[in-house]
Amino acid sequence: MSVKAIERKHQEVTALVERMQNSKSFVILDYSGLTVEQVTKLRVELLENNCEIAVIKNNITRRAAKELGFDVLAENLVGPNAVAFSNEDSVSAAKIVYDFAKDNTALELKVGVVDGEYMDNTNIQVIATVPSRDTLLTMIAAGLLEPIKEVAIGLDLMAQKLENPEESSVE
Structure with missing residues (x-):
């Protein structure tokens, strides 16, 4: 192997290491059997969610991983x-690939x-099924607001009972 080829591979590994370090997450996927149209559709879906996909030689990926x-x-x-990279959200790439x-x-x-x-595959699938960050925040907010809502309803009923004691009494 020539010195230029070795240097080029070293640069590819270095670039991939940097890309892996700068992404929130990345997943390895086997895309064999997909049509060009399907791969393009997956690529577009990933790009719409601030993720990227790249076909990288296994040897380069192996060296970067090591x-x-x-x-x-x-x-x-x-x-x-x-390799699908998620740049902003830790679960986006896994979730999109899993759903796809x-x-x-x-x-x-x-x-x-x-x-x-x-x-591993099992943990990636668990991560992929976790709701998005926005959904989780909405669920937390709803959980926090529910007791407040119940207290407000109870106070309103108490206020109505105090204003009209004859209407609320049981006969």
Whole structure:
């Protein structure tokens, strides 16, 4: 192998390491069996959610994963793989790929790294089914507001009872 080829591969690995470090999460997926149209649809869906997908040689991905300390990730780099990166939200890429795989059974979500922690297939699927951050915040807000609403209703009923004691008494 020529010195130029070795240097080019080293640069590719360095660029991938930087990309992996700068993303909130990334997942490895097997896209074999998908049509060009399906891959394009997945790419567009990922881009709309501030995520990216890239087909990267397994050897480059393996070297980058090892450099980041994710040797176990390298074991899953067999066959045609792509890497989906999530730039803003830790679960977006996994969620989009997981949902896309429901309708496109040829797509397989393999493994990934979420917030710097290795996730096997089972954990990635759990992460992918977690509601989005906005949904979780809405659920928390609703949970916090429910007791306040109940207190307000109770106080209103008490106020009505005090204003009209004859109407609220049981006969």
